[in-house]
Amino acid sequence: MERKKGLTGDKFSFIFIILPTIFLIVGYIINPGSRPSDSVELLTYIFLLLALVLLGVGFFSNKLSIGKQLKTLGWLSFTF
Numbered sequence: 001m002e003r004k005k006g007l008t009g010d011k012f013s014f015i016f017i018i019l020p021t022i023f024l025i026v027g028y029i030i031n032p033g034s035r036p037s038d039s040v041e042l043l044t045y046i047f048l049l050l051a052l053v054l055l056g057v058g059f060f061s062n063k064l065s066i067g068k069q070l071k072t073l074g075w076l077s078f079t080f
Contacts, residue, residue, distance in 0.1 A: 051078035 036044070051074050058070030 047080075048078065051075075054078075 035041075054070050054074030055078065056074075058067045058072075058074055061067035061070065
C-alpha cells in the first residue's frame, strides 16, 4: 500500500485545532484586558443561543425538508 504524501486527514485536523489555539494565546498575551461592552456581550449570547436552537430544531426535524435548511441556517449563524 502506498502512503499519500502531503496533507492527510490527521495533519489537517491537528492544524485545525492547534492554529486557533495559538492565535488565542498570542491574542491574550498581546491584549490581555480587552473585553467587549455588556450590550455586545449580551447580543452575542442571544445570537449564539438562537443559532443553537435552530441547530436543535433542524436536527430533530431532519425528516422534513425544512429540517436541513434550519440546520444549515443554524450552522451559518453559529459560525458568525
